[in-house]
Amino acid sequence: MTPTRVVPLLFLTLALGLAGSAAAGDVAFKDPKGDDFGPGTYKYPTKVDYKKGSFDLTDLEIKEKGSDLEITIGVNAAIEDPWDSAKWPTPGNGFSLQMFQIYLDVDGKPGSGETSSLPGMNATFADDSRWEKVIIVSPQANKEIVSRIDQKAKALKEKIVLPTKVSAKGKKVTALVRKADLGGADPKKLGVQILVSSNEGFDSQPQNGILARTVNEFEGEHRFGGGDDGDSDPHFLDVLAGQAKGGDDEIAAQKEQLKYDATKKQRAVLKMVHGS
Numbered sequence: 001m002t003p004t005r006v007v008p009l010l011f012l013t014l015a016l017g018l019a020g021s022a023a024a025g026d027v028a029f030k031d032p033k034g035d036d037f038g039p040g041t042y043k044y045p046t047k048v049d050y051k052k053g054s055f056d057l058t059d060l061e062i063k064e065k066g067s068d069l070e071i072t073i074g075v076n077a078a079i080e081d082p083w084d085s086a087k088w089p090t091p092g093n094g095f096s097l098q099m100f101q102i103y104l105d106v107d108g109k110p111g112s113g114e115t116s117s118l119p120g121m122n123a124t125f126a127d128d129s130r131w132e133k134v135i136i137v138s139p140q141a142n143k144e145i146v147s148r149i150d151q152k153a154k155a156l157k158e159k160i161v162l163p164t165k166v167s168a169k170g171k172k173v174t175a176l177v178r179k180a181d182l183g184g185a186d187p188k189k190l191g192v193q194i195l196v197s198s199n200e201g202f203d204s205q206p207q208n209g210i211l212a213r214t215v216n217e218f219e220g221e222h223r224f225g226g227g228d229d230g231d232s233d234p235h236f237l238d239v240l241a242g243q244a245k246g247g248d249d250e251i252a253a254q255k256e257q258l259k260y261d262a263t264k265k266q267r268a269v270l271k272m273v274h275g276s
């Protein structure tokens with residue numbers, strides 16, 4: 001064999017080896033950059049901690065790891081811990097700003113499942129996108145999250161899944177979730193949607209969600225602006241839209257998806273996306 005033939009064969013072997021390392025059920029979604037503005041109007045809080053891109057979803061991966069699913073969420077800024085989560089009354093997970101809710105349509109049956117998002121998020125799910133499970137990925141310890149679930153969403157407790165581990169590195173937050181907690185569903189068969197929101201440590205306002213920040217009409221030091229002071233505007237900055245492949249057309253699709261009408265009290269209607 002001549003050296004010129006050895007090189008392509010070596011590359012082929014490596015390529016096949018890499019392709020073979022992905023488990024059958026793994027799924028990945030992409031989201032365009034620059035759409036961390038909810039329905040198109042939202043502005044970050046004014047405090048410097050809320051760095052540009054921190055709430056701009058770029059990708060979501062769900063991988064099978066034995067009896068767990070490893071969920072990796074990417075944003076368009078380094079994940080930081082300006083509020084020192086190690087010193088919180090119940091120590092947190094090494095980051096401060098972001099919090100995520102991942103809604104799953106497990107049964108794929110139109111008309112089956114929950115239509116409303118968790119309290120404080122202000123969104124409705126379309127009839128063909130109703131959810132059976134939601135995973136909360138937060139910098140807060142599970143103990144703190146559970147206490148808010150008991151106050152604000154007790155009837156949904158069985159449907160809320162908390163990771164066994166959450167960590168942050170670079171621009172990614174990673175969460176481990178037990179497959180059994182999701183009914184052992186194959187990730188490829190799930191309808192998926194992710195809401196990118198902001199961790200609210202103090203939870204002082206009654207309209208707040210489960211340790212999630214609201215969006216107001218005007219931005220403030222710790223308040224997102226560009227929404228409405230009522231309970232119709234989505235309280236999250238970014239979602240998956242369209243084909244969830246990261247194309248620029250998905251920016252327009254997100255604006256359309258997150259349309260709301262405060263005067264008619266009509267919330268945004270969310271659609272699930274599916275992996276391939």
Ligand SMILES: [Ca+2]
Nearest residue numbers: 031032056057
């Ligand atoms: Ca984005």
Ligand SMILES: [Ca+2]
Nearest residue numbers: 105112113130
């Ligand atoms: Ca469903």
Ligand SMILES: [Ca+2]
Nearest residue numbers: 031035239240
């Ligand atoms: Ca988006």
